[in-house]
Amino acid sequence: MPRRRKRPAILLVLVLVAALLIGLLVRTFVLRPLTVSSTSMEPTLCPGDRVLVNLWSPGLDDLSRGDLVALRLDGSEVPVVKRVVGLPGDEVAIRDALLYVNGDVVDEPYVDHKSIDALFYGPVVVPGDRLVVMGDARATSVDSRAYGPVSSERLLGTIAARWPTGDC
Template sequence: MLLLAVGLLASRLWLVEPVTVSSDSMAPALPKGSVVLMFKPGPLLGPVRAGDLVVFTSPEDGNPAVKRAIAFGGQSVAIEDSVLVVDGVPQAEPGIDHSRIDGTYFGPVTVPDGHVFVLGDNRSGSIDSRAYGSVPLESLQATVLWPAGR
């Protein structure tokens, strides 16, 4: 029994940990109150890709934040009338309700090397890289294991 308890504790400390989404910034994919499983070694095991859900400490309030990785060092990011544009190419985003963010414009900005540009899926209700800039890759604490990113 003790061995099982130690194994579960070790798993939570170093592998997988549940975290509750504290805002609607990722709705509808992750409504407020959703529980996701953070995979802590995720950023260390392989490159984070565009579309992955990542966890990092929010520069706004110091709490864990879950956002979608959009672009990486050297890439340009813009939002043109609600359409995400990376390196001049409009991106397909099936989970984004464009009617809720019609008329939204941002950028373009270039992501610094060693950084990731993150956005909430609920673009009109998300504080993300548009407000606090790109997040250093070394600041990523985990990727979201469940529910899956896309």
């Protein structure tokens, strides 16, 4: 009789160990949780919001303008979240608070244009292995306007899901 009781216990331990290993593999190579720590993406993301970063294939070919991405910038271990506004070959500019990509105005309902009235940037042509990223809170965001186009090597992944805290 004691043997029968040991088998379910051993099976339970094996299932738990397998679940932990699978969870660790998923967190390391597929999806990683991240807590937003700055106000640069307000009102889209607020400090304390949680996001899930898709690590699966964070290459430049997988990105579109408007995507939210997590990046690791030079000199910082803490990833940041920004919006892709320019892909390789694009000409990016801001004229009087409006974003222009390849000469066309980009509709950005998440940006408070009144807070950045008279803001100008560029034009900048995005090099082949880089992207231009900006925060939605353009008045306070430190982004490609300050540190230039970001190398694709700095890209961690795209934002797959978000859980707002409702604090902004």
